[in-house]
Amino acid sequence: MGVPRAFMSTSPGADAAIDGMSAGARSAAGTDSGSSVRWVLEYAAAGNWGKYDSLEAWWARFVVVRKLWSNPVDQALVGGVVSDRLAYAFAAGYQAAVRALVPSAPGDRIVSFSVTEEEGAHPRAVRTTLREVPGQTGMWRLTGRKRWATLSSTGGLAFVVASTGIGEDGRNRLRVVEVPLDSPGITLRPMPPTPFTPEIGHAEIVLEDVAVPSTAILPGDGYSNYVKPFRTVEDAHVGAAVLGYLLGIAIRYRWPAAVREDLMCLCATARALALGDPKGVETHLGLAGLFRGLGGVMDGAESLWPLVDAETRARWTRDVGLLQVASNARGRRTEAAWKSLGIYP
Numbered sequence: 001m002g003v004p005r006a007f008m009s010t011s012p013g014a015d016a017a018i019d020g021m022s023a024g025a026r027s028a029a030g031t032d033s034g035s036s037v038r039w040v041l042e043y044a045a046a047g048n049w050g051k052y053d054s055l056e057a058w059w060a061r062f063v064v065v066r067k068l069w070s071n072p073v074d075q076a077l078v079g080g081v082v083s084d085r086l087a088y089a090f091a092a093g094y095q096a097a098v099r100a101l102v103p104s105a106p107g108d109r110i111v112s113f114s115v116t117e118e119e120g121a122h123p124r125a126v127r128t129t130l131r132e133v134p135g136q137t138g139m140w141r142l143t144g145r146k147r148w149a150t151l152s153s154t155g156g157l158a159f160v161v162a163s164t165g166i167g168e169d170g171r172n173r174l175r176v177v178e179v180p181l182d183s184p185g186i187t188l189r190p191m192p193p194t195p196f197t198p199e200i201g202h203a204e205i206v207l208e209d210v211a212v213p214s215t216a217i218l219p220g221d222g223y224s225n226y227v228k229p230f231r232t233v234e235d236a237h238v239g240a241a242v243l244g245y246l247l248g249i250a251i252r253y254r255w256p257a258a259v260r261e262d263l264m265c266l267c268a269t270a271r272a273l274a275l276g277d278p279k280g281v282e283t284h285l286g287l288a289g290l291f292r293g294l295g296g297v298m299d300g301a302e303s304l305w306p307l308v309d310a311e312t313r314a315r316w317t318r319d320v321g322l323l324q325v326a327s328n329a330r331g332r333r334t335e336a337a338w339k340s341l342g343i344y345p
Helices: 012-018 023-028 036-045 055-066 072-081 086-101 222-252 257-274 281-300 302-307 310-324 327-340
Strands: 111-114 129-132 139-150 157-166 172-180 186-190 202-213
Touching: 036 072, 036 222, 036 257, 055 072, 055 086, 072 086, 072 222, 072 257, 086 111, 086 222, 086 310, 111 139, 139 157, 139 172, 157 202, 157 222, 172 202, 172 222, 222 257, 222 281, 222 327, 257 281, 281 302, 281 327, 302 310
Parallel strands: 111 157, 129 157
Antiparallel strands: 129 139, 139 202, 157 172, 186 202
8 A cells, every 4th residue: 555645745835834823933933942832822813723624634734833843742732723623633642642752753654653453452462473584684574463553544654563472471572663554565454433533544454474674673672662651642742732722722712711721721731741751650640630621621611612613613522532532541540650659549
């Protein structure tokens, strides 16, 4: 399956994404000093907002705006405010999260972090194998099936979690491999659509003896360095993108100042948490507070959605369930964080 051109690089006219931006927003860009929140404020206040008829169109714009920022969480925040629906805000946060986890990920291709298999995402459920090829130094073969690989249906690039065997401690030894999804031996099969964010496709990745060089194997243990922290990294970056999206809505549709201020505060909080240690107890507890704060603002703003145009409002109603998908996992993580401090909630 070839990689669609739109998912590899931005179109020549996409630099219009920052046209019309206020001088303040332009000067804020690229400073990496927390000013991405200011950028979101001024971008929305200036009346900027894209409308996209496809994921490809959104991606072309996001690539341009993202280049203004080196920190992935800043990319998530600005990606949220330039999105015209929750689905694309989620995509911005997810792309930023993968790049926070794997800074070497190419900036011009949509990427996917692929763990889940038939029996789930637990390390012992990983049956995809990574085996060194006898007699061929530096060459490995990847075989298995991954399910529900987010945005992999675009044919971009996946970071695949695979097993190199069982260790002496009885645990699955995992590594992460960078694999272009148009490589020989890979078949993508669409997964059933979800009831929300239909723009975000998921696929089953079938890997049949896929050749990979040793240079494509990421350094470090696949579980402790990548799988374990990813949920936290994803929560922080997707949370930031969703907050950037909602702050844009609140400004454009003149929601009360108190709501805008609460959202701006949560944006700054999400940014700080994303820059913290994803394994740190303070990050886990802070994210619990962040999502509780987001829920409170969402509840309080329920009566304000009639101020928003019908199409945007209908998409939000359809897609808001996405924000509850990982709530149980977040709850377990929060409880474990308190227990690690000797405090039992």
